Amino acid sequence: MPLDATPIPIELRGLRIALLVSGGIAAYKVVDLASALSQAGCQVRVAMTAAAMRFVGPPTFQGVTGKPVATGIWPADGTPEPHVFLGDWAQLILVAPATANVIGRIADGRSDDIVTATLLAARCPVVIAPAMNDAMWAKPALQENLTKLRHRGITVVEPETGHLASGHEGAGRLAGASAILNAMVHGIRARYDLAGRRVVVTAGGTREPIDPVRFISNYSSGKMGFALAAAAADRGAKVTLITTANHPEHNGIDVQRVDTAEEMLAELRSQLRGSDLLLMAAAVGDFRPAKASDRKIRREETPSLTLELEPIPDVVASLAAEPAFATVFRVGFAAEDSKLDAKAMEKVKRKGLQAIVANDISRRDIGFGSEYNAGVLLFADGARHELEKATKRELADKILDLVLPRLKR
Ligand code: CTP
Numbered sequence: 001m002p003l004d005a006t007p008i009p010i011e012l013r014g015l016r017i018a019l020l021v022s023g024g025i026a027a028y029k030v031v032d033l034a035s036a037l038s039q040a041g042c043q044v045r046v047a048m049t050a051a052a053m054r055f056v057g058p059p060t061f062q063g064v065t066g067k068p069v070a071t072g073i074w075p076a077d078g079t080p081e082p083h084v085f086l087g088d089w090a091q092l093i094l095v096a097p098a099t100a101n102v103i104g105r106i107a108d109g110r111s112d113d114i115v116t117a118t119l120l121a122a123r124c125p126v127v128i129a130p131a132m133n134d135a136m137w138a139k140p141a142l143q144e145n146l147t148k149l150r151h152r153g154i155t156v157v158e159p160e161t162g163h164l165a166s167g168h169e170g171a172g173r174l175a176g177a178s179a180i181l182n183a184m185v186h187g188i189r190a191r192y193d194l195a196g197r198r199v200v201v202t203a204g205g206t207r208e209p210i211d212p213v214r215f216i217s218n219y220s221s222g223k224m225g226f227a228l229a230a231a232a233a234d235r236g237a238k239v240t241l242i243t244t245a246n247h248p249e250h251n252g253i254d255v256q257r258v259d260t261a262e263e264m265l266a267e268l269r270s271q272l273r274g275s276d277l278l279l280m281a282a283a284v285g286d287f288r289p290a291k292a293s294d295r296k297i298r299r300e301e302t303p304s305l306t307l308e309l310e311p312i313p314d315v316v317a318s319l320a321a322e323p324a325f326a327t328v329f330r331v332g333f334a335a336e337d338s339k340l341d342a343k344a345m346e347k348v349k350r351k352g353l354q355a356i357v358a359n360d361i362s363r364r365d366i367g368f369g370s371e372y373n374a375g376v377l378l379f380a381d382g383a384r385h386e387l388e389k390a391t392k393r394e395l396a397d398k399i400l401d402l403v404l405p406r407l408k409r
Helices: 027-039 058-065 082-089 100-107 114-121 134-138 140-151 177-191 223-234 261-271 315-320 340-351 392-406
Strands: 016-021 043-048 092-098 126-130 160-163 169-173 198-203 208-211 214-216 238-243 253-257 277-280 287-289 309-311 329-336 355-360 372-379 384-391
Touching: 016 027, 016 082, 016 114, 027 043, 027 058, 027 092, 027 177, 043 058, 043 082, 043 114, 082 114, 092 100, 092 114, 092 177, 100 114, 100 126, 100 140, 126 177, 134 140, 134 169, 140 384, 140 392, 177 392, 198 223, 198 261, 208 287, 214 287, 223 238, 223 253, 223 277, 223 392, 238 261, 261 315, 277 315, 315 329, 315 340, 329 340, 329 392, 340 355, 340 372, 355 392, 372 392, 384 392
Parallel strands: 016 043, 016 092, 092 126, 198 238, 198 277, 238 253, 277 329, 329 355
Antiparallel strands: 160 169, 208 214, 287 309, 355 372, 372 384
16 A cells, blocks of 8 residues: 555654654655655654665655755754754654664664664654665574664564565565554554553572572573563563563663572562562572572582472462452463463462463473563463564563553553
């Protein structure tokens, strides 16, 4: 469907949208979109890279939007820098078309032209719509850059497959109007929908000491828990991340480091009061040494060693049984190697959960340590949602999309 023939969703009307155009042939298609958005009542300001201006002239965009087009980072006398102005002004940014070059420069955090500098100065959701040759699209370098952007919460609208300007057939055509507009609506909706909410997330594998230098743990990397915490914080929630792992810095996340299941339970008891949502992504151990040695076990003194293990109490089930936390919506996470749904639903009942995310650890391409995950989200009332393979950050947003309507007001 041509970009100007698609109805503009109500959520976008009246918004201040910065449209950042980089230098691909699909730039001409974006003129229609800028026109349709403007006619639907959006305020659209366009910024263009030098390469974009070789495909479409700034007067064309100025004509359809009724606003001056930013083409450089240097201000006219007495005016603010264009990228700072646009970054402050925009309520939503769309980069379309996004070339391989601009994607690489955004991923690197560069600010050497109006498009990259505006993105660095931005304070709003960002959607990018790549368009390029199919061989460029398929390159690991490009895909790794896109993965970085997805991890930062940027929405990527996948290109379509079809005839390309290079003469080839393949993936790389700028996505259709409805896909781009849907992504823009999602970006806007998701942005502040957790404002005023308190979310507690657990992450990583618990560590149970054998002696002062050794512990029993598991392969959990804590990446899924961090992705959930980052997504919730970006959507406006006040987030506490109780974790055994090390994570990158992220605005709006209060990190509490713990090691053992017992420490995690104690920290949860102090953080959970007044919270709306618990995302229990930590891989809490099931057994621990019945008695940890208080000094290092030495080889010479210990010809053979048998550890006696005792069961670890179920952390989330203990919390579920405490009246103080009865109103917290509790989501568990289960790694299963068979009969995913049945085993996960049994855990929902046994642990007093409202929902569970189950993923299949027999799949090699997802899960522990990976940047990707997939699975199913099951609610206690029987609702079932397939979670297609995606980056952990995308999956985290998807889980929040599905859980949010069920939180009490
Ligand atoms: N969990 C917990 N306390 C434990 C073990 C698990 O709170 N001692 C939580 C996990 O954080 C997760 C959910 O329970 O959210 C499911 O974890 P899982 O290890 O799948 O559950 P188990 O009861 O240990 O079942 P399994 O025997 O399959 O390991």
